[in-house]
Amino acid sequence: MAVGDISVPSTIHAIEGIRLSATAAGVRYKDRDDLVVIELAEGTSAAVVTTTNAFCAAPVRILREHFDAAAPRYLVINTGNANAGTGADGRGRAEAVCQALADKTKTAVEAVLPFSTGVIGQPLNSDAIITGLDKALDTLSADSWLAAANGIRTTDTIPKLASEQVDVDGTRYHVTGISKGSGMIRPNMATMLGYVATDANIPADVLQQMLSAVNEQSFNRITVDGDTSTNDCCVLMATGKASDDIIDSPEHPHYQALFDALSRVFVRLAQLIVRDGEGATKFITVKVTGGKTTEECCDVAYAVAHSPLVKTAFFASDANWGRLLAAVGYAGVPELDTEQVNVSLDDVLICQKGGLAPEYVEEQGAAVMSRPEITVHIDLGRGDASDTVYTCDLSYDYVKINADYRS
Amino acid sequence: MAVGDISVPSTIHAIEGIRLSATAAGVRYKDRDDLVVIELAEGTSAAVVTTTNAFCAAPVRILREHFDAAAPRYLVINTGNANAGTGADGRGRAEAVCQALADKTKTAVEAVLPFSTGVIGQPLNSDAIITGLDKALDTLSADSWLAAANGIRTTDTIPKLASEQVDVDGTRYHVTGISKGSGMIRPNMATMLGYVATDANIPADVLQQMLSAVNEQSFNRITVDGDTSTNDCCVLMATGKASDDIIDSPEHPHYQALFDALSRVFVRLAQLIVRDGEGATKFITVKVTGGKTTEECCDVAYAVAHSPLVKTAFFASDANWGRLLAAVGYAGVPELDTEQVNVSLDDVLICQKGGLAPEYVEEQGAAVMSRPEITVHIDLGRGDASDTVYTCDLSYDYVKINADYRS
Numbered sequence: 001m002a003v004g005d006i007s008v009p010s011t012i013h014a015i016e017g018i019r020l021s022a023t024a025a026g027v028r029y030k031d032r033d034d035l036v037v038i039e040l041a042e043g044t045s046a047a048v049v050t051t052t053n054a055f056c057a058a059p060v061r062i063l064r065e066h067f068d069a070a071a072p073r074y075l076v077i078n079t080g081n082a083n084a085g086t087g088a089d090g091r092g093r094a095e096a097v098c099q100a101l102a103d104k105t106k107t108a109v110e111a112v113l114p115f116s117t118g119v120i121g122q123p124l125n126s127d128a129i130i131t132g133l134d135k136a137l138d139t140l141s142a143d144s145w146l147a148a149a150n151g152i153r154t155t156d157t158i159p160k161l162a163s164e165q166v167d168v169d170g171t172r173y174h175v176t177g178i179s180k181g182s183g184m185i186r187p188n189m190a191t192m193l194g195y196v197a198t199d200a201n202i203p204a205d206v207l208q209q210m211l212s213a214v215n216e217q218s219f220n221r222i223t224v225d226g227d228t229s230t231n232d233c234c235v236l237m238a239t240g241k242a243s244d245d246i247i248d249s250p251e252h253p254h255y256q257a258l259f260d261a262l263s264r265v266f267v268r269l270a271q272l273i274v275r276d277g278e279g280a281t282k283f284i285t286v287k288v289t290g291g292k293t294t295e296e297c298c299d300v301a302y303a304v305a306h307s308p309l310v311k312t313a314f315f316a317s318d319a320n321w322g323r324l325l326a327a328v329g330y331a332g333v334p335e336l337d338t339e340q341v342n343v344s345l346d347d348v349l350i351c352q353k354g355g356l357a358p359e360y361v362e363e364q365g366a367a368v369m370s371r372p373e374i375t376v377h378i379d380l381g382r383g384d385a386s387d388t389v390y391t392c393d394l395s396y397d398y399v400k401i402n403a404d405y406r407s
Numbered sequence: 408m409a410v411g412d413i414s415v416p417s418t419i420h421a422i423e424g425i426r427l428s429a430t431a432a433g434v435r436y437k438d439r440d441d442l443v444v445i446e447l448a449e450g451t452s453a454a455v456v457t458t459t460n461a462f463c464a465a466p467v468r469i470l471r472e473h474f475d476a477a478a479p480r481y482l483v484i485n486t487g488n489a490n491a492g493t494g495a496d497g498r499g500r501a502e503a504v505c506q507a508l509a510d511k512t513k514t515a516v517e518a519v520l521p522f523s524t525g526v527i528g529q530p531l532n533s534d535a536i537i538t539g540l541d542k543a544l545d546t547l548s549a550d551s552w553l554a555a556a557n558g559i560r561t562t563d564t565i566p567k568l569a570s571e572q573v574d575v576d577g578t579r580y581h582v583t584g585i586s587k588g589s590g591m592i593r594p595n596m597a598t599m600l601g602y603v604a605t606d607a608n609i610p611a612d613v614l615q616q617m618l619s620a621v622n623e624q625s626f627n628r629i630t631v632d633g634d635t636s637t638n639d640c641c642v643l644m645a646t647g648k649a650s651d652d653i654i655d656s657p658e659h660p661h662y663q664a665l666f667d668a669l670s671r672v673f674v675r676l677a678q679l680i681v682r683d684g685e686g687a688t689k690f691i692t693v694k695v696t697g698g699k700t701t702e703e704c705c706d707v708a709y710a711v712a713h714s715p716l717v718k719t720a721f722f723a724s725d726a727n728w729g730r731l732l733a734a735v736g737y738a739g740v741p742e743l744d745t746e747q748v749n750v751s752l753d754d755v756l757i758c759q760k761g762g763l764a765p766e767y768v769e770e771q772g773a774a775v776m777s778r779p780e781i782t783v784h785i786d787l788g789r790g791d792a793s794d795t796v797y798t799c800d801l802s803y804d805y806v807k808i809n810a811d812y813r814s
Contacts, residue, residue, distance in 0.1 A: 054743040055736030055761070085732045087762030120729020121763055230733050308715070308801075309809055316810035322527020325492045326637050329462030336461040354462070355494030356528055394715075396806050402716055403723035 002158050002276040003283040003392065004373050009163045012145050013174035015197040017041035017239025019140035022151030025132030027125050028080025028118060033151035035129055037101070037136040038075040038195060044239045046072050047208040048113075049215050051232035057084030058091040059114035060231060062098065070110035071204070075235060076101050076129075076136075077193065079154050079180075083116040083124040084230035093126035100130040104137060117180065117193055117231050118154050149178035152193055155401060156182045158276050162268035164261040168254045171243045173200045175261045179269035181232075182224065182276045192219055194234035194269055200258050201240035202247045209250075210259060211236040218266035221298075222390045223305045224277040236262075274390045279397030282314050283373045289386040290340075290379040296333045297387035300378060303331035304389075311394035314374070319365025321350045328378060340381030345374060409565050409683040410690040410799065411780050416570045419552045420581035422604040424448035424646025426547035429558030432539030434532050435487025435525060440558035442536055444508070444543040445482040445602060451646045453479050454615040455520075456622050458639035464491030465498040466521035467638060469505065477517035478611070482642060483508050483536075483543075484600065486561050486587075490523040490531040491637035500533035507537040511544060524587065524600055524638050525561050556585035559600055562808060563589050565683050569675035571668040575661045578650045580607050582668045586676035588639075589631065589683045599626055601641035601676055607665050608647035609654045616657075617666060618643040625673035628705075629797045630712045631684040643669070681797045686804030689721050690780045696793040697747075697786040703740045704794035707785060710738035711796075718801035721781070726772025728757045735785060747788030752781060 018040060025035035040046065048067050050060050066072070076097060083090045094114045102109040116124065149159035163176040177196030202210070211234070219234060240246075247254050275283050286305050291297035304310055307327040313320040324343055329336070343351035345368040350360050368374060425447060432442035447453065455474050457467050473479070483504060490497045501521045509516040523531065556566035570583040584603030609617070618641070626641060647653075654661050682690050693711050698704035711717055714734040720727040731750055736743070750758035752775040757767050775781060 053733060053736035054740065055732045055745050082729070085729050085758070085762060087760075090762075120727075120733060230729075230736060308805070312806055312809035315806065318810070320527075322489070322492050322637075325462045326460060326527060329460035329637060333461065338462050351492070353494075355492060355497075394806060396803050398715070399719050399722065399801060399803050399806060402719035403725070 003280050004275055006158050006272060006275050008146065008159060008161050011163060012161060013163045013165055013176050014142040015174055015176050015199050015239060016142070016241035017044055017199065018197045018237065019142050020144040020148040021136045021139040021141065022144060022147040023132045023136040023139065025078070026128045027078050033147065034079045035132045035136055036077040036148045036151040037133070037140065038148065039140050040073050040237055041239055041241070042073070044071070044237050045202060045204040045207050047204060047211040047236045049211060049234050051230060053230045055085060055230050057082050057116060057231045058086055059083055059094045059116045060233060062091065062094050063113040063115065063233065066098070066110040066113055070108055072113045073107045073111040074101055074105060075113050075115065075195065077115040077152055078129050079152060080118040081116055081122055081124050082118050082120045082231045085121040086123060090124060093124040096126050097129050101133055104133055113235070115193060115233055117152070120230060145176055145178060152178065152180040154180065155278060156180050156276055158272070160269055160272040160276070162265040164265055166257050166261045168257045171245065171254065173198060173242050173258055173261065175265045177265045177269050179273060181273045182278050192232045192234070192273060194219060196262070196265055196269070197237040197239065198258065198262065199239050199242035200247055200254070201243055201245060202238040206248060207236055207238050210262060214259070214263050214266040217263060218270035221388060222270045222274050223302065224274060224392060271390055274392050277392035278401045279395040280392035281372070281395055282393040284314060284391050284393065285375040286378070286389045286391060287375055287386070288378045288380065290381045290383060291385040292383035294385045294387050297380070297385050298389070300328055300331040300333060300380065301387055301389035303327045304376060304378070305391035308394055314369070314393035315395045317366070317369040319345060319350065319362065319369045321365070324376065325351060333380065336380070337382065342379045342381065344377040345369070346371070410687050411682055413565050413679060413682050415553065415566060415568050418570060419568060420570045420572055420583050421549040422581055422583050422606050422646060423549070423648035424451055424606065425604045425644065426549050427551040427555040428543045428546040428548065429551060429554040430539045430543040430546065432485070433535045434485050440554065441486045442539045442543055443484040443555045443558040444540070444547065445555065446547050447480050447644055448646055448648070449480065451478070451644055452609060452611040452614050454611060454618040454643045456618060456641050458637060460637045462492060462637050464489050464523060464638045465493055466490055466501045466523045467640060469498065469501050470520040470522065470640065473505070473517045473520055477515055479520045480514045480518040481508055481512060482520050482522065482602065484522040484559055485536050486559060487525040488523060488529055488531050489525050489527045489638045492528040493530060497531060500531040503533050504536050508540055511540055520642070522600060522640055524559070527637060552583055552585060559585065559587040561587065562685060563587050563683055565679070567676055567679040567683070569672040571672055573664050573668045575664045578652065578661065580605060580649050580665055580668065582672045584672045584676050586680060588680045589685050599639045599641070599680060601626060603669070603672055603676070604644040604646065605665065605669070606646050606649035607654055607661070608650055608652060609645040613655060614643055614645050617669060621666070621670050621673040624670060625677035628795060629677045629681050630709065631681060631799060678797055681799050684799035685808045686802040687799035688779070688802055689800040691721060691798050691800065692782040693785070693796045693798060694782060694793070695785045695787065697788045697790060698792040699790035701792045701794050704787070704792050705796070707735055707738040707740060707787065708794055708796035710734045711783060711785070712798035715801055718798070721776070721800035722802045724773070724776040726752060726757065726769065726776045728772070731783065732758060740787065743787070744789065749786040749788065751784040752776070753778070
């Protein structure tokens with residue numbers, strides 16, 4: 001059961017130059033959309049980030065090669081099978097899917113990027129995917145973002161969409177994106193897939209910089225269980241249909257407004273993954289301030305966000321601040337003066353100068369912990385750097401979901 | 408429910424020069440032994456390792472100071488309250504306990520080392536401990552190792568003891584130890600306490616080296632949930648009562664036999680903590696070979712041992728080798744060639760050269776996974792280094808235990 005505001009945007013802006021479809025190809029289950037195709041109009045620029053996992057899946061290796069060779073025209077995404085840990089056979093099957101799509105659309109095979117998500121280590125049912133491509137191509141539509149968001153779900157309980165419209169100097173831009181993922185989520189992406197498009201006119205190199213920056217604030221700042229998947233990928237596309245005005249550098253007058261819109265969409269898509277975290281009953285924002293470096297703030301935030309003891313305390317609505325302090329203490333901050341550390345839960349100061357705050361009473365902590373959305377604010381009291389990470393609690397259902405997943 | 412062989416040794420060797428007692432002082436619960444005192448005969452040498460957590464508890468800070476100032480004569484251990492995150496008040500209460508024990512035994516306060524374990528961030532009931540000291544001192548006995556092992560338990564379901572006897576060149580040595588801990592267990596100790604004594608004659612500097620080495624193989628190679636506690640401590644004592652022959656260097660003819668006996672006791676005490684891991688239903692040995700360095704083997708072993716997805720798969724008896732590979736892949740081994748990686752579960756080769764082993768069939772994996780004790784063997788195929796870590800699975804009961812702990 002996802003936590004808090006998980007609503008689909010009331011308006012999902014189509015992005016001119018992008019068409020999508022979702023089809024039930026029977027990759028693993030019957031009668032469930034499991035094949036999504038995204039078509040990029042000619043001239044669309046694209047940027048990609050992929051998992052850092054050494055055991056990255058066959059499609060990830062292929063998409064890196066293809067992306068280096070040509071501008072992408074088609075993205076083909078299947079759920080139900082990650083095609084990871086599948087060796088040469090897995091590579092061959094992913095290549096076969098790309099080749100079939102290239103043949104059907106008369107594009108170069110390098111213009112097709114493959115994505116797979118689902119169970120690891122099983123042979124990919126590439127025949128089913130190839131068979132499904134005809135219908136997938138026949139049903140491409142600019143208005144199928146919601147269908148595509150549903151089509152890339154695995155253990156996700158909700159579709160994940162975000163959409164923004166922004167007017168700058170008389171030009172109207174749109175940004176729309178979808179994501180999937182609810183377990184195996186951690187920095188450097190996860191079983192995470194994300195596809196975001198804008199109709200702005202942005203060259204590929206600038207787009208790649210924008211993607212790296214917004215990714216760092218969003219998908220690289222979420223954790224459910226600390227596992228980095230073999231298949232994480234995120235694609236940012238810019239069709240250029242909104243304007244001939246090329247946003248070719250951060251100094252361009254439209255850049256910042258577009259960056260902010262992208263940032264909102266990415267953070268929303270990332271937070272939706274945590275809100276839908278496997279077994280999540282609480283959405284936790286871990287904000288660390290007062291560090292000497294962003295890096296140490298991030299280390300502290302992740303130590304807290306990864307601690308099973310902290311996460312089970314949130315599940316139990318137990319303001320067990322000792323577990324929070326213990327996690328701060330082992331985060332590896334060099335020469336941390338614990339007597340400068342303050343910790344708040346929402347607006348309640350619970351730990352002051354490394355010890356229990358004098359005014360704190362358990363009822364205050366209990367009141368905060370009963371909320372479905374909680375911000376843990378840790379101030380290290382040693383500098384001006386800060387960072388923020390989003391996570392969820394650890395519940396019975398996390399264990400249940402992951403103990404049952406393959407069956 | 409603890410896993411596998413958790414038996415108490417049939418013979419618990421008393422260590423001449425060491426007396427122990429366990430008393431119900433009412434620190435947190437009534438009618439439950441929660442105060443353990445260990446007396447070291449004059450002339451006993453001692454070595455100590457303590458937690459690396461920056462938020463180390465008041466007693467840990469005090470014991471470091473005391474240990475630097477004098478040879479310990481008394482260890483005083485309470486359960487029920489960790490006296491961590493308690494600031495100046497906590498320090499004062501721990502000092503009061505030490506002073507009371509020093510007064511009653513007419514020793515210097517620096518010869519008293521305090522230890523606390525239990526809930527974090529609550530005021531320590533030092534009055535109850537001080538009141539209990541009289542009975543604790545009255546009941547000291549060389550034969551109370553089992554009572555002491557029970558007296559230091561918190562969420563532990565079993566007492567943890569190991570005892571060895573070794574004859575070298577006509578001298579008979581004994582090594583006996585106890586430990587506690589079942590959650591918040593990870594490298595660099597945990598909610599872990601360990602007390603091991605021998606009647607060998609070993610100077611403090613040599614003893615400290617031995618402790619560091621055996622600790623590295625044992626308590627620093629176990630993980631239950633990846634949390635490092637604020638209170639971990641381990642003490643190694645050598646009374647010298649077995650012989651006047653001083654084991655003053657690794658070249659001494661008795662050194663190796665004693666080291667091996669210590670190593671067996673430490674590894675057993677560490678493994679017992681994992682066997683009794685909170686909610687554990689399986690005992691997992693993660694052995695990594697073929698690395699370029701011990702450090703990278705250790706990184707891989709811990710990545711696997713910490714992965715909630717791997718741990719829930721073990722709980723579900725699901726040979727989900729994809730999750731194992733994913734964890735190996737994100738362990739951060741530089742330039743890992745995944746096509747050199749082999750993975751076995753016990754005697755079943757499941758992953759060969761980075762992919763599914765050709766001969767592997769699911770029934771083999773299922774047969775291994777049904778066992779309560781499983782060795783995961785990961786060969787990185789790039790060198791001669793190796794390392795081993797012990798862990799357990801992640802079950803519903805882990806969540807239950809840690810969600811309920813404070814109530």
